[in-house]
Amino acid sequence: MTQAVREAGAVELILIRHGESLGNVAASEAQLAGVELIDVPARDADVILSPTGQEQALALGRALASFPAESRPDAVVSSPYVRARQTAEIAVETSGWQLAVRTDERLRDRELGILDMLTWQGVQQRFPEEAERRRWLGKFYYRPPGGESWADVALRLRSVLSELNSLGMGHRVMLVCHDAVILLFRYILEGMTEQEVLDVAAGTSVLNASITRYVRPEGAGPWTLESFNQADHLSEQGVEVTEHAGDASVRPR
Template identity: 55%
Template sequence: MGVVDALEWLNLTRHGESTGNVAYGAAVGTEAEEYDIPERDADVPLTPTGREQAKRLGRWLAELPPEERPTLAVASPYQRTLDTARIALAEAPYEVELEVDERLRDREQGILQGLTWRGVLRRHPEEAARMRHLGKFYYRPPGGESWADLALRLRSFYRDLDMNAPGGRALVVTHDAIIVMTRYLVERLSEKEIMAIEKEPVANASLTRWSNDGSRLRPVTYNDRAHLLD
């Protein structure tokens, strides 16, 4: 039995582009050991591009047929996800209550927070070695979480969602790692399968969807960006 077999539709989206995403992109391939992000992770805001992406997500919501429209929405408590959800839902011509759940927050990085891979190698070479030995799925940085840890808190979240909203159509606004690990749980994938999927970045404001075929949720689309195009 899966973790969300009672839902009719499960729609996940990543937050729109954030200032943290821009800082990360600027640091990749350089000598930088840290990303230039002054805020704590929970307070990183959307960029103007991210806000426009959220509006386009909302226009997609507005165009859904009635039988596919979300009956509930849940977001990570981080600023970038909350703003994405609020902007998108404001575009929809129907009322959906937005709830917040801390189990949807991004993966905790612990002592590696804010570091590039070059920074990890230089400042914590023992952690880089441990990561290589254990593999990305099971490696837990000191003070942080492994990908397997995400599965534990997400099992709890989805079981609650399944119990409280049977037959519901959920919109979940969250982070890339949460979307990847939701595939792991809903589609009952292996470590090897999900780590292969994780190599493809989940795009900002992209859509990943599952629909119930009468027995369980089946994948409809992954990392879809068509609604963001002109």
């Protein structure tokens, strides 16, 4: 074995979006009603899974149980947000994997600052200057006061990926996180441009409890997308597949 291979890192990365949350449900209801404020039951970090989200996490766990022993992750790391942690813990327990779920704050959802709990209509009504700035800059670079841009999130994810290179050869890692985080992992891992990742975001909703897989058999070099946004494990078990997307107007004006 060469020195380069001995120093190689992870060979597989499994990205999971959390199951449907009460916040997802509240946001979708607010958008349909055309109201300004989303009636979320708790601060963003504390929002729990909906009953459907819990079913999705159980179905995910049953699907993970079917992974061959040699293909199972060596580590499971979750966003510290409750909805992601619940998804990870339910899925791992159901799968029968003997793994502890660790958390990493760098996997948290994008922070919205003063726009937290507002629909797009609410932003336009209450903060028209911010709405205009968002239209001008586009979703990738727009940072709401007190919040983060997508570029900010990408910076913290780059540090997560760099640590995967220090794990040692052969490791497989499962990360349980959020829709924007998964899209930005794609941006980084595939070397996308701003336009390319925004095109994906505009045309694709990352489904709740979906699975996205990247592989690199040698443990070094570029990652290859094996599957994206797969939710067959839900529909095959008769569990509802839910689609809760963010604002589709993502490109700069």
